[in-house]
Amino acid sequence: MSPVSGLGERDGPAGRAGPPDGGGSDDGALLARLRVRRASGFTLDVTLTAASGTTVAVLGPNGAGKTTLLRALAGLQPVDAGRISLAGLVLDDPAEGIFVPAQRRTVGMVFQDYLLFPHLSARDNVAFGLRCRGVPRAAARAAALRWLETFGLAEFAARRPGALSGGQAQRVALARALAAGPKLLLLDEPLAALDAATRLAVRGDLRRHLSGFGGPSVLVTHDPIEAMVLADHVVIIEAGRVVQQGPPAEVARRPRTDYVARLVGLNLYRGEAEAGVVRLPGGGTLTVADSAITGPVLAALRPSAVMLGVVEPHGSARNTLAGQVTGLELLGDRARVAVDTNPALLADVTPAALAELRLEPGSRVWASFKATDIETYPDEAP
Numbered sequence: 121m122s123p124v125s126g127l128g129e130r131d132g133p134a135g136r137a138g139p140p141d142g143g144g145s146d147d148g149a150l151l152a153r154l155r156v157r158r159a160s161g162f163t164l165d166v167t168l169t170a171a172s173g174t175t176v177a178v179l180g181p182n183g184a185g186k187t188t189l190l191r192a193l194a195g196l197q198p199v200d201a202g203r204i205s206l207a208g209l210v211l212d213d214p215a216e217g218i219f220v221p222a223q224r225r226t227v228g229m230v231f232q233d234y235l236l237f238p239h240l241s242a243r244d245n246v247a248f249g250l251r252c253r254g255v256p257r258a259a260a261r262a263a264a265l266r267w268l269e270t271f272g273l274a275e276f277a278a279r280r281p282g283a284l285s286g287g288q289a290q291r292v293a294l295a296r297a298l299a300a301g302p303k304l305l306l307l308d309e310p311l312a313a314l315d316a317a318t319r320l321a322v323r324g325d326l327r328r329h330l331s332g333f334g335g336p337s338v339l340v341t342h343d344p345i346e347a348m349v350l351a352d353h354v355v356i357i358e359a360g361r362v363v364q365q366g367p368p369a370e371v372a373r374r375p376r377t378d379y380v381a382r383l384v385g386l387n388l389y390r391g392e393a394e395a396g397v398v399r400l401p402g403g404g405t406l407t408v409a410d411s412a413i414t415g416p417v418l419a420a421l422r423p424s425a426v427m428l429g430v431v432e433p434h435g436s437a438r439n440t441l442a443g444q445v446t447g448l449e450l451l452g453d454r455a456r457v458a459v460d461t462n463p464a465l466l467a468d469v470t471p472a473a474l475a476e477l478r479l480e481p482g483s484r485v486w487a488s489f490k491a492t493d494i495e496t497y498p499d500e501a502p
């Protein structure tokens with residue numbers, strides 16, 4: 121099943137208290153089509169599905185509606201319209217008068233700040249979810265210890281959250297969420313509070329645990345790398361709507377909005393294609409390799425595919441543009457140069473090339489790139 125699809129045709133008849141959702145071969149899937157209006161006037165209107173054993177990453181700029189989506193899935197925010205079902209049970213469907221409250225949703229949550237109880241040990245934090253589900257204290261504590269062992273945290277079982285590192289606390293939070301046997305896992309920026317080195321280690325760990333978790337997971341993140349590494353499917357939300365979705369590699373290769381292009385680090389242009397030339401609204405043109413594509417297109421270009429020089433190039437590159445450097449930024453082992461060519465572009469050069477060309481804001485440069493380095497695809501609605 122496609123992790124994100126139109127749900128209308130999947131909706132079945134609903135009873136009153138968590139009836140079967142009416143179809144689908146994936147018994148554990150999350151199917152959500154929802155509209156939530158906030159008092160501020162903001163409306164979230166999205167369809168999202170996640171198959172069992174898959175992770176869907178939700179990315180979007182500040183205020184796009186990511187947290188609102190997670191809160192609706194968790195049962196912390198009733199939807200105004202639509203339906204949420206999980207593992208065949210309807211959790212929220214206002215038209216049918218169904219709303220299963222958060223504490224009855226078998227949903228595990230891991231938040232950025234972990235929300236561990238500061239006065240409880242790591243073990244009692246993990247046992248807490250089980251106790252809430254009615255598991256007797258001794259059994260809950262024994263199970264909690266097994267979960268901590270799974271996460272390599274047995275030696276920290278007696279420690280309170282204040283005496284754990286960020287990475288350890290994150291693992292305890294994940295163990296607590298999984299120990300309660302959830303049918304859905306919701307993760308809200310789970311690695312954001314960690315320093316870069318810890319994040320890398322915990323990300324690997326998280327990936328292992330997510331793939332071991334049999335149910336669907338929904339991960340909200342600002343970090344495209346986190347999404348690319350952890351998710352099977354990426355959903356991008358802007359202003360309360362899904363603007364793009366697909367496998368991570370596809371989203372990275374063919375961004376559909378300026379936000380997504382910035383996220384994945386590509387130059388993105390919108391124009392009209394005809395006979396291998398894309399005409400842009402600002403008057404510029406791009407020569408592309410695909411001469412068959414016509415009509416509204418998007419054209420994506422990697423900054424690393426752009427060559428910069430101070431004299432006009434006479435090589436084989438089909439696109440040659442003159443302009444001035446407007447900005448410089450050092451990104452690890454390369455420098456990202458902004459140039460006000462028509463169209464404007466970002467080019468990546470090595471620090472050595474930057475020094476050799478003596479580039480600085482205001483420098484006049486030639487930018488060149490091959491037609492084959494431009495990925496051209498139809499500009500269609502998501």
Ligand SMILES: Nc1ncnc2c1ncn2[C@@H]1O[C@H](COP(=O)(O)OP(=O)(O)OP(=O)(O)O)[C@@H](O)[C@H]1O
Pocket residue numbers: 158159160161162180181182183184185186187188189
């Ligand atoms: N309690 C609330 N009452 C009214 N409006 C709210 C409330 N919470 C959020 N909003 C509004 O809903 C919109 C979406 O907010 P939300 O927190 O879901 O976005 P987000 O994508 O999670 O953003 P961020 O990345 O900044 O966390 C914003 O315009 C926000 O101002």
